[in-house]
Amino acid sequence: MSAEAPLDIVRQTARPVGGWTALIDEILEGRWVSPLTGQPAPRPATRAIAIDESLDGREAELIAALEIEGPLAVVADENTWEAMGRRVARALEVDGRSVVLNGRPHADLPTAEALKERLNGAGHVVAVGSGTINDLCKYVTAEDGRSCSVFATAASMDGYTSSTASMALPSGLKISLPAHAPRGAFFDLEVIAAAPPRMAAAGFGDCLCSSVARIDWWMSHRLLGTFFLEEPYLLSGANDVEMSARAAGIGRGEIEAVGYLVRALVLSGLGVALTKVSNHGSMGEHQISHYIDCFAGARHPGTLHGQQVGVASLTMARIQAAILGRETPPEVGPTRIDEADMARRMGPEIAAQCAQEYRKKAFDAAGAAAFNDRLAGMWPELRAECARIAIPVETMRHELQAAGGATTAAELGLDPAFYREAVRHAHEMRNRFSFADIACDAGLLDELTAAEG
Numbered sequence: 001m002s003a004e005a006p007l008d009i010v011r012q013t014a015r016p017v018g019g020w021t022a023l024i025d026e027i028l029e030g031r032w033v034s035p036l037t038g039q040p041a042p043r044p045a046t047r048a049i050a051i052d053e054s055l056d057g058r059e060a061e062l063i064a065a066l067e068i069e070g071p072l073a074v075v076a077d078e079n080t081w082e083a084m085g086r087r088v089a090r091a092l093e094v095d096g097r098s099v100v101l102n103g104r105p106h107a108d109l110p111t112a113e114a115l116k117e118r119l120n121g122a123g124h125v126v127a128v129g130s131g132t133i134n135d136l137c138k139y140v141t142a143e144d145g146r147s148c149s150v151f152a153t154a155a156s157m158d159g160y161t162s163s164t165a166s167m168a169l170p171s172g173l174k175i176s177l178p179a180h181a182p183r184g185a186f187f188d189l190e191v192i193a194a195a196p197p198r199m200a201a202a203g204f205g206d207c208l209c210s211s212v213a214r215i216d217w218w219m220s221h222r223l224l225g226t227f228f229l230e231e232p233y234l235l236s237g238a239n240d241v242e243m244s245a246r247a248a249g250i251g252r253g254e255i256e257a258v259g260y261l262v263r264a265l266v267l268s269g270l271g272v273a274l275t276k277v278s279n280h281g282s283m284g285e286h287q288i289s290h291y292i293d294c295f296a297g298a299r300h301p302g303t304l305h306g307q308q309v310g311v312a313s314l315t316m317a318r319i320q321a322a323i324l325g326r327e328t329p330p331e332v333g334p335t336r337i338d339e340a341d342m343a344r345r346m347g348p349e350i351a352a353q354c355a356q357e358y359r360k361k362a363f364d365a366a367g368a369a370a371f372n373d374r375l376a377g378m379w380p381e382l383r384a385e386c387a388r389i390a391i392p393v394e395t396m397r398h399e400l401q402a403a404g405g406a407t408t409a410a411e412l413g414l415d416p417a418f419y420r421e422a423v424r425h426a427h428e429m430r431n432r433f434s435f436a437d438i439a440c441d442a443g444l445l446d447e448l449t450a451a452e453g
């Protein structure tokens with residue numbers, strides 16, 4: 001037996017049939033056909049995705065296959081430089097054009113502007129990092145028409161291949177700004193599994209919302225006739241089952257479990273490329289996380305998007321279950337938009353922007369009456385449909401905990417009173433109709449929020 005045999009055994013992971021990029025390759029190559037329409041899904045802008053136990057030694061070959069022009073530059077922060085950036089820069093022979101951002105960089109406009117200056121002369125930008133570094137690179141290169149790619153250092157969120165960048169405006173409001181998708185996204189599972197545990201816990205939280213977001217999105221479609229596509233769930237469903245079964249392995253940083261998590265994040269991201277909207281994985285629960293990021297200020301515990309989404313998913317699941325558990329449908333009244341109260345919590349500038357969004361989905365008296373009629377007409381049907389999608393909250397909580405995620409606001413380190421404010425008011429921020437809107441317009445949201453935190 002060779003000396004390497006034990007290592008090989010340790011490395012032997014139960015890969016998906018067809019390998020880590022099974023199904024993903026089909027989508028990238030335009031071969032995936034929707035069983036619902038018989039039509040091939042449009043090819044996403046990202047051309048190549050690699051996921052492997054290790055990509056060490058393959059960096060140059062992966063980038064070369066993207067057929068890019070001009071000199072390369074590598075962008076990392078201090079942590080991701082140590083985790084993988086130095087290795088990638090060396091492999092790509094770009095040491096002189098590496099940008100290592102100091103401290104904890106933020107995805108905001110001044111940081112993007114400064115980064116742009118430092119990337120002068122580069123034709124293609126290789127991000128080495130997770131959310132912030134990737135968002136900055138996508139945003140900066142989209143602005144001046146350069147291309148970018150990313151070596152992921154953590155399985156912390158599902159936006160690697162998205163064409164938008166989550167950026168903070170000077171007002172403090174975080175919004176999705178148009179950017180572009182990276183040409184290549186590369187996932188070295190050994191590197192990713194070695195990232196701080198809270199990163200993978202965040203990624204798991206970002207995936208946990210799937211059933212909750214689907215119920216919100218489906219309800220909005222059934223009751224308001226808004227657009228809905230089943231395809232993102234067809235893409236991610238089977239892998240989500242495999243990933244959930246390995247939640248504890250994610251918490252322990254096991255490579256195999258992290259591999260299924262990475263696949264879940266990638267497939268969710270490709271769902272956005274397919275539908276052109278993020279609704280399939282971003283409804284009421286994401287809004288709560290968003291409210292925290294925008295308005296916690298000094299109370300923000302420094303938690304990641306996905307950690308907050310995990311907790312908020314449990315909250316939204318409870319709100320949905322409480323409403324859908326009723327034999328008789330709730331009755332909504334006209335939406336009351338209290339702009340003075342919004343201005344007190346959000347500041348006048350952001351409150352005005354949010355009120356504008358909120359008005360788009362607000363019911364007047366006639367709208368509320370029509371909604372109640374529709375709800376009454378399909379209540380048993382809607383309950384049954386949502387019940388088929390729902391995962392019991394206790395199952396979700398158990399998995400999130402096993403994956404190392406916080407399950408309450410207090411565990412996040414967030415003031416429970418502020419968290420309740422976020423649950424109570426997050427739906428005011430965006431024109432996506434969720435069960436929080438029904439609860440609010442039916443006068444139930446105060447009561448349902450009281451137990452949260």
Ligand SMILES: [Zn+2]
Nearest residue numbers: 158206305309
């Ligand atoms: Zn998310």
